[in-house]
Amino acid sequence: MTQDKASSLEEDPREADSSGASDAFVGYAPVLSRVPDARLGKTPLLHPILFGYLALALGSAVAAGAAFYNALSLRLWREMAVAFGLGLAGWFGCHLLVNRLWDAGFRNIPLLLLTCRLCHVAIGALLALSQWSSFRGHRFLGGGAVSLVGAVVTGIALQFVLPPAVLDRLLGTF
Secondary structure, three states: OOOHHHHHHHHHOOOOOOOOOOOOOHHHHHHHHHOOOOOOOOEEEEEOHHHHHHHHHHOOOHHHHHHHHHHHHHHHHHHHHHHHHHHHHHHHHHHHHHHHHHHHHOOOOOHHHHHHHHHHHEEEEEEEHHHHHHHHHHHHHHOOOOHHHHHHHHHHHHHHHHHHHHHHHHHOOO
């Protein structure tokens, strides 16, 4: 084996292409393709999984507020509009659902509240799906995130501390 063949076998195939030019980033293309919109936010973001928990505990309007905060930090206008729209849709939709069922003669209050909370969780899941890739991109670039455990405990504590009238307003069940 000649010296030239031995040195060509030791070369990294990512560093040379057919034209002889080197491109060191070819090996990272698949990783970056999974994060199409990687933006680094100015503040630590809330984890998208938190939106479902917040929607369950405090309603979709609060979860949408958290999603709006993330979108504002990342300066993503479309996601801000999605968060605002889903928050309004969840709050008004739950309010209309409870009122329509009550007017139709459905008087089982625990089942009404369960139906309402399930609607809020569905909105929270949609919020999480809408922001998952943006959050991953933020974390990929080294951005910070708020502790998930602390945020969930705070949401659960607020559920017990808030007066029932305020919680009913947040859930849209008044």
